[in-house]
Amino acid sequence: VITRPEMEIGRYHWMYRSSRPHRYHHVPALRGNVSPLGIQGCFECCIKCLGGVPYASLVATILCFSGVALFCGCGHVALTGTVSILEQHFSTTASDHALLSEVIQLMQYVIYGIASFFFLYGIILLAEGFYTTSAVKELHGEFKTTACGRCISGMFVFLTYVLGVAWLGVFGFSAVPVFMFYNIWSTCEVIKSFQSNVTVPGDQICVDIRQYGIIPWNAVPGKACGPVLENICNTNEFYMSYHLFIVACAGAGATVIALIHFLMILSSNWAYLKDASKMQAYQDIKAKEEQELQDIQSRSKEQLNSYT
DSSP: OHHHHHHHHHHHHOOOOOGGGGOOOOOOOOOTTTTTTTTOHHHHHHHHHHTTOOOOHHHHHHHHHHHHHHHHHHHHHHHHHHHIIIIIIISTTTTHHHHOOOOOOOOHHHHHHHHHHHHHHHHHHHHHHHHHHHHHHTTTTTTTOOOHHHHHHHHHHHHHHHHHHHHHHHHHHHHHHHHHHHHHHHHHHHHHHTTOOTSGGGGGOOEEEEGGGGGOTTTTTTTEHHHHHHHHOOOOHHHHHHHHHHHHHHHHHHHHHHHHHHHHHHHHHHHHHHHHHHHHHHHHHHHHHHHHHHHHHHHHHHHHHHHH
């Protein structure tokens, strides 16, 4: 026999289906180091932190620091050795190479500025890589990309492009002393090979530094021939300067590669941020429409309840 209270309860559930008894769903068991309160363990936190590291920017930063360090350090010492070689063997009068000494001293000060600037610029680009990686990783979370952040990323793209073009010129300029020292070294090797041939005297083989335009034509002696030139090639200043210029040129090339790498990274990050901003606008519109739909449904239910 069905009692009246039971009939009233059945009628209530038939009219308002949303008031059915709550159905409990199976909750999967916790795995790993996640606590019951949802707090992640150390392993999960480390994995999450490692996932947010911009490895491409990190590699480009290390390559940029290494290239700039090689160029600045080796170039500074090589320029000092070059001045010593000129003063001792090619231009004994100080007034003849005074302008060259001032230019080399100015270049050494420029090297100090380049090293300081690229140390700060590399750190800034690495920080920008962390920022952009966080923006992409948290695209569907609470992270919000701003127009200012996208403008800063675009500015870094333009600045890195300009620096890349400038360093192409630096790379080409750093190859000039390598070419000069290679010519001198190859001439010394020719003199050594002619020592066994008495028909060709080595005194006729000379290197004239004045033809490169680094010292004036009235410089004395301006050139070195035969055994004198061979002795110059055997000095420690020439050996060290030649190899240091080669390493400095290689450092400039590594810096160019690092800047090209940075340019590709910044361009892709800027595109990701642009897409992220569009996705944010779409999600905001979608959330607003869902909220309006919920408000309409709630008002319709209230009106229905008032009629019933």
